[in-house]
Amino acid sequence: MNVQFRASPDRATATSVKTAIADCDIHPARATKDELYPYLAKRWHRHLEVYDKHPYQGMMEGPPYPKAQPNASRRDAYPPEGGPQGSSLSFMQQQHLDPNHVVLGVLNPLNTGQGLRNHDLSGAICSAINDWQIDKWTSRDRRLKGSIVVANEDGLAAAAEIRKRAGDANFVQVLLLSRNVEPLGQRRYWPIYAAAEEAGLPVGVHAFGFGGNPITASGWPSFYIEEMVGHSQCQQSALASIVLEGVFERHPKLKMIMIEAGFGWAPSLSWRLDKCWQRLKSEVPHLKRPPSEVIAEHIWWTTQPMEDPERRDHLFDVIDWVGWDKLLFATDYPHWDYDEPSRVLPAGVSDANREAFYLNNARKLYGLA
Amino acid sequence: MVRHVIAAVDELPPGTRKFLTIGDRPIAVFNIKGEFFGLLNRCPHQGAALCEGPLIGLAQSSDPGQIDYTRLGEIIRCPWHGWEFDIRTGQSYCDPRRFRVRAYPVQVEPGASVVKGPYVAETLEVAVENDYVVIDL
Numbered sequence: 001m002n003v004q005f006r007a008s009p010d011r012a013t014a015t016s017v018k019t020a021i022a023d024c025d026i027h028p029a030r031a032t033k034d035e036l037y038p039y040l041a042k043r044w045h046r047h048l049e050v051y052d053k054h055p056y057q058g059m060m061e062g063p064p065y066p067k068a069q070p071n072a073s074r075r076d077a078y079p080p081e082g083g084p085q086g087s088s089l090s091f092m093q094q095q096h097l098d099p100n101h102v103v104l105g106v107l108n109p110l111n112t113g114q115g116l117r118n119h120d121l122s123g124a125i126c127s128a129i130n131d132w133q134i135d136k137w138t139s140r141d142r143r144l145k146g147s148i149v150v151a152n153e154d155g156l157a158a159a160a161e162i163r164k165r166a167g168d169a170n171f172v173q174v175l176l177l178s179r180n181v182e183p184l185g186q187r188r189y190w191p192i193y194a195a196a197e198e199a200g201l202p203v204g205v206h207a208f209g210f211g212g213n214p215i216t217a218s219g220w221p222s223f224y225i226e227e228m229v230g231h232s233q234c235q236q237s238a239l240a241s242i243v244l245e246g247v248f249e250r251h252p253k254l255k256m257i258m259i260e261a262g263f264g265w266a267p268s269l270s271w272r273l274d275k276c277w278q279r280l281k282s283e284v285p286h287l288k289r290p291p292s293e294v295i296a297e298h299i300w301w302t303t304q305p306m307e308d309p310e311r312r313d314h315l316f317d318v319i320d321w322v323g324w325d326k327l328l329f330a331t332d333y334p335h336w337d338y339d340e341p342s343r344v345l346p347a348g349v350s351d352a353n354r355e356a357f358y359l360n361n362a363r364k365l366y367g368l369a
Numbered sequence: 370m371v372r373h374v375i376a377a378v379d380e381l382p383p384g385t386r387k388f389l390t391i392g393d394r395p396i397a398v399f400n401i402k403g404e405f406f407g408l409l410n411r412c413p414h415q416g417a418a419l420c421e422g423p424l425i426g427l428a429q430s431s432d433p434g435q436i437d438y439t440r441l442g443e444i445i446r447c448p449w450h451g452w453e454f455d456i457r458t459g460q461s462y463c464d465p466r467r468f469r470v471r472a473y474p475v476q477v478e479p480g481a482s483v484v485k486g487p488y489v490a491e492t493l494e495v496a497v498e499n500d501y502v503v504i505d506l
Contacts, residue, residue, distance in 0.1 A: 074417075
């Protein structure tokens, strides 16, 4: 018997699914705090040193970390050269992109300028993050595509940033977060949707963000686990607002992606919206179709954290409702609640649905077929 | 079962762990307060390298408001999703009905009784005076 000893765990050799996949939720990080400075005007370096960032949140840096794991990320994902998880392209390639056969990876930077009360600073950091995505990631690995992050509370500045990046093949979507100052369908955000539709880019809404509101509609919860569960409730409020405000009536070509908020709630939210709409549609006459139809046509869903009912037929029932053509596989690498590609889908899925789930839906949505 | 030499006892002091591969099975051996434990280094949940996680205690509650934190250092927490396993039995403390990690018996034997495989000889040469940690696999 061959017994091999190793000095440190070999973290990069785990094998996974055999076929090519798209990962529609990868979180790139900065190795150092000043990594963004080359992309920011000197004025903002000084500003950050003197005043730092102030999000719509009581605490300077938002909710405290660690969350379950250091930086809310896998403990085995620290790059060997140092820096936090997700901050090294070469290690991301070695640990995730290569062994998991990722042929399309969508970057969703979370720690950006979004949710800051100083809107000029918010826009400057977001624009810097967009340049940084090209320089550090997408220009060095063509599998990776960026998300245009924008000053979400300043619709006009956000729209200008989207128009600046329109047509740039480094980016495949606009990225918003679920927690904002107001529900996402409200008019302060409309310029974002107009610019995204004009640019032919889908808008992803990732769970998380800073809006100054508790994550629940009934106050601040005690536990992190309530925050994790609350993401899906928060996302439902955002989606209901988007549908009921008539965002898709105004922007019929706009596509949106619900990222990391689950999809098991999609049927029940739609049923309730439809039921209320039948009785109350005179209040929202701009909404001409049942909300369920609007959602079915305009919304895509990333899979992680994959719904995990005890009986797989319950999962398949939900997916049948949502649509096998509307799910986008995602791992959330390097975050701790990462979904391992080979473990998310139970047996009993047709080859066509499996390929759609893992790759083809994403290629089609992002126009990369 | 074949008996493999893992390390000389001195190489694996209390509080340390050693990672190795036997055949194609990734294994980790731990010294916890002088006792040795072996685990398959693969989480039964989604396949992470379980044994890279921190060793923690067991937080239990007999009644709301009553919390006991016991067995410090005897529970391993997966580096991905935080599933917790009893290092003595491989028992999961998240969902014991569904998940149990494979535990391997580990014991300390005198150097002379060690099975002499290809790599074992090398280890024997290094520390012939000492006792060895061996594993049945």
